[in-house]
Amino acid sequence: MTDATAPRAPINRRALGRALSRIADAMVAEALAVLDGEAGAAREVWRCGITGPAGVGKSSLVGRFVNARLAHKRRVGVVAIDPSSPYSQGAILGDRIRIDAHGDDAELFVRSLASRHARDGLADNIANVLALLEAHDFDDVLVETVGAGQSQYEVRELVDTLIVVLMPGAGDMVQAVKAGILETGDIYVINKADRPGAKEMVAEIASVLRHPQSSDDWLPPVVLASALGGDGIAELDAACEAHRAWRASHLDAATARRTRRRAHVRALVARRLAEVTDGADDALWDVDVASAYHAVVAGLDYPRR
Amino acid sequence: MATQLQGKRILIAKPGLDGHDVGAKVIALALRDAGAEVIYTGLRKTPDYIARVAAEENVDAVGLSILSGSHLELVKLTAAALKREHADDVPLFVGGTIPRGDWNALKESGVDCVFDSEMSLEQIVDEVARRLA
Numbered sequence: 001m002t003d004a005t006a007p008r009a010p011i012n013r014r015a016l017g018r019a020l021s022r023i024a025d026a027m028v029a030e031a032l033a034v035l036d037g038e039a040g041a042a043r044e045v046w047r048c049g050i051t052g053p054a055g056v057g058k059s060s061l062v063g064r065f066v067n068a069r070l071a072h073k074r075r076v077g078v079v080a081i082d083p084s085s086p087y088s089q090g091a092i093l094g095d096r097i098r099i100d101a102h103g104d105d106a107e108l109f110v111r112s113l114a115s116r117h118a119r120d121g122l123a124d125n126i127a128n129v130l131a132l133l134e135a136h137d138f139d140d141v142l143v144e145t146v147g148a149g150q151s152q153y154e155v156r157e158l159v160d161t162l163i164v165v166l167m168p169g170a171g172d173m174v175q176a177v178k179a180g181i182l183e184t185g186d187i188y189v190i191n192k193a194d195r196p197g198a199k200e201m202v203a204e205i206a207s208v209l210r211h212p213q214s215s216d217d218w219l220p221p222v223v224l225a226s227a228l229g230g231d232g233i234a235e236l237d238a239a240c241e242a243h244r245a246w247r248a249s250h251l252d253a254a255t256a257r258r259t260r261r262r263a264h265v266r267a268l269v270a271r272r273l274a275e276v277t278d279g280a281d282d283a284l285w286d287v288d289v290a291s292a293y294h295a296v297v298a299g300l301d302y303p304r305r
Numbered sequence: 306m307a308t309q310l311q312g313k314r315i316l317i318a319k320p321g322l323d324g325h326d327v328g329a330k331v332i333a334l335a336l337r338d339a340g341a342e343v344i345y346t347g348l349r350k351t352p353d354y355i356a357r358v359a360a361e362e363n364v365d366a367v368g369l370s371i372l373s374g375s376h377l378e379l380v381k382l383t384a385a386a387l388k389r390e391h392a393d394d395v396p397l398f399v400g401g402t403i404p405r406g407d408w409n410a411l412k413e414s415g416v417d418c419v420f421d422s423e424m425s426l427e428q429i430v431d432e433v434a435r436r437l438a
């Protein structure tokens with residue numbers, strides 16, 4: 001956190017809103033030009049991902065959780081991703097209604113993104129978007145993924161703490177185990193505690209989580225919550241603080257930075273690959289696979305600006 | 306497949322106290338089907354909230370759906386709120402139950418286009434696309 005006595009400049013919503021569009025819409029060349037020489041935020045910013053199946057209550061939970069973070073006098077930026085229609089490319093961005101129902105907190109900024117080309121539960125240029133928010137004097141940067149598929153893998157490397165949200169219901173457990181969800185989370189939330197089976201599910205999930213190999217390892221807590229009633233939010237907040245403290249004392253900052261940077265570079269290359277293959281002439285796909293491969297790879301780079 | 310609005314971001318908002326948002330939702334879906342990324346605010350939002358969302362989301366247009374009869378006042382308040390957020394350059398559209406006699410007054414308050422209930426969804430989408438082109 002910054003000096004508590006010096007008043008912070010208010011968030012310039014118009015300017016930041018525009019800057020986010022620029023980076024979210026950017027071609028790779030432009031994104032790189034923005035990032036060139038960028039060292040990242042000087043301060044320590046906490047990045048938290050919220051993922052889990054569709055409709056489990058991620059946005060509702062984020063709405064509650066944000067209030068807990070704001071109560072610590074932290075400035076909070078939220079990126080909420082909803083899926084783009086594969087038919088029209090359009091999207092209904094519905095997360096934010098549940099995240100900032102009142103929207104009058106001076107220290108909160110919420111931005112909705114459509115997943116666009118991203119097939120991994122995230123959005124185009126998401127790594128750049130998060131880096132930009134970080135550079136804008138936020139203390140916490142939260143990202144809610146699309147509620148489907150295997151989004152937890154990609155977001156994993158982009159955040160410090162990953163919250164996986166589940167809810168009671170038939171088949172959930174099997175689904176979660178199959179999707180590998182139980183290997184990626186730092187904190188699990190069983191939401192909709194008001195529904196039958198929630199308590200049992202907490203015990204079930206806790207019993208199948210990977211157990212720490214040593215006392216230094218992090219044991220993911222399982223928090224019972226109701227975004228509807230507000231129960232469990234204080235516990236979730238405490239679990240996040242505990243995870244931050246554990247990271248600070250157990251993870252090497254240089255290793256964490258390398259992991260983050262590797263994910264960012266991979267995302268940029270993947271996006272660049274899509275630019276090249278989407279923009280290629282039909283003729284490229286008339287040659288044999290090996291020739292097309294080499295032509296595509298050769299087309300990836302361009303002179304550094 | 307219609308893609309007239311691809312790449313556009315549009316806020317559909319309901320200021321004021323009326324409790325019906327079927328019309329607003331139908332418009333939101335039609336805009337989505339034309340390729341737009343639509344942020345829908347839900348019912349009963351204040352002009353300040355709407356302006357803040359417009360700025361944060363950097364939308365290309367704000368569409369207000371008003372059935373309560375207080376459109377003259379709500380539009381004035383929303384236009385003023387947009388100005389406070391430095392977002393008064395964002396085109397402002399209004400739809401709902403708006404008597405023709407009020408159109409000029411709305412335009413003088415900063416509304417770019419009024420959609421009346423006689424227009425088909427297709428006409429509305431075409432008009433939005435034309436104005437954002």
Ligand SMILES: Nc1nc2c(ncn2[C@@H]2O[C@H](COP(=O)(O)OP(=O)(O)OP(=O)(O)O)[C@@H](O)[C@H]2O)c(=O)[nH]1
Pocket residue numbers: 053054055056057058059060061095098146147148191192193194195225226227228229
């Ligand atoms: N009963 C109950 N319903 C809840 C609770 N939390 C959220 N809901 C409801 O669950 C539905 C989905 O909530 P969202 O917050 O939109 O869920 P989400 O995971 O963000 O959904 P997507 O982003 O579409 O994947 C809504 O109707 C909420 O009102 C809860 O604790 N109890």
Ligand SMILES: [Mg+2]
Pocket residue numbers: 058059060094095144147
């Ligand atoms: Mg959501």
